[in-house]
């Protein structure tokens with residue numbers, strides 16, 4: 001199949017790029033990937049996407065974005081991109097179900113997945129007290145007690161963010177020390193409602209109707225292990241994110257974590273005609289409205305590129 005712009009990914013970035021391109025009269029084809037609708041389909045209530053004062057579920061919001069993108073002509077196809085040849089134009093992209101696309105331009109909008117610790121109970125309570133996004137879900141736990149798992153900058157940032165909303169914030173750190181930058185550690189120590197639990201791992205999450213508490217294992221200097229339960233209603237995994245960019249990494253420049261590097265404020269990658277939008281190129285903001293905004297930028301960059 002031949003297209004003017006192939007968009008890879010069906011999250012807010014991908015659908016917004018499709019909307020802008022098709023409205024501009026550019027033939028846009030979007031491959032939806034393993035998670036049609038993207039990460040937001042994992043979450044029930046969205047309270048911070050502008051335009052929805054009564055809240056909207058992640059699934060419904062993404063269905064609306066899909067509909068709006070399709071309305072102007074974006075062609076949406078299923079498939080997982082497994083191969084991309086960016087060495088010459090038109091670019092050639094292949095999927096796991098043997099579809100082959102040739103495209104004059106490409107927008108990579110494959111997002112980033114949240115990492116969890118691997119505890120089975122995390123899956124059981126996902127969306128019912130377990131989250132990997134403090135900025136997204138913290139508000140649901142206002143004035144409540146929560147636990148953040150992790151010891152790096154993400155965990156420190158999440159704990160500080162939550163300390164302004166929640167009653168008490170425990171931070172479970174596996175090591176005897178935090179890896180977070182000193183300035184964040186100092187701020188955490190200053191916050192009266194943050195308690196750092198070093199050499200501590202969460203071994204279980206429990207609750208009847210959502211999270212009611214966690215079991216933690218503490219290994220002190222005596223090598224003696226102690227188990228205890230802590231009552232919390234929210235569990236925030238803050239152990240990092242993984243950009244979904246492996247398939248492109250031999251050709252597209254990324255940082256050491258795999259986030260695609262773009263040129264200044266534009267969405268241009270190191271390959272002319274290939275652009276990146278949304279969380280796959282954003283280690284900092286990681287919010288739906290930002291991803292949608294960068295999908296718009298990528299579409300405008302593509303339009304300029306194709307018209308040159």
Ligand SMILES: Cc1cc2nc3c(=O)[nH]c(=O)nc-3n(C[C@H](O)[C@H](O)[C@H](O)COP(=O)(O)OP(=O)(O)OC[C@H]3O[C@@H](n4cnc5c(N)ncnc54)[C@H](O)[C@@H]3O)c2cc1C
Nearest residue numbers: 009010011013033034035038039081111136278279287288
């Ligand atoms: C639990 C949770 C709750 C959240 N809540 C909020 C919230 O309340 N408000 C908010 O603003 N943000 C929230 N976020 C963050 C928000 O979901 C992301 O910032 C946003 O979805 C990023 O959009 P994106 O388009 O970049 O990528 P994504 O939404 O991650 O979409 C990526 C897309 O790429 C596709 N894909 C991946 N690999 C391939 C491949 N090889 N081939 C083809 N397709 C591929 C996937 O199928 C998917 O469709 C939340 C995130 C999580 C995890």
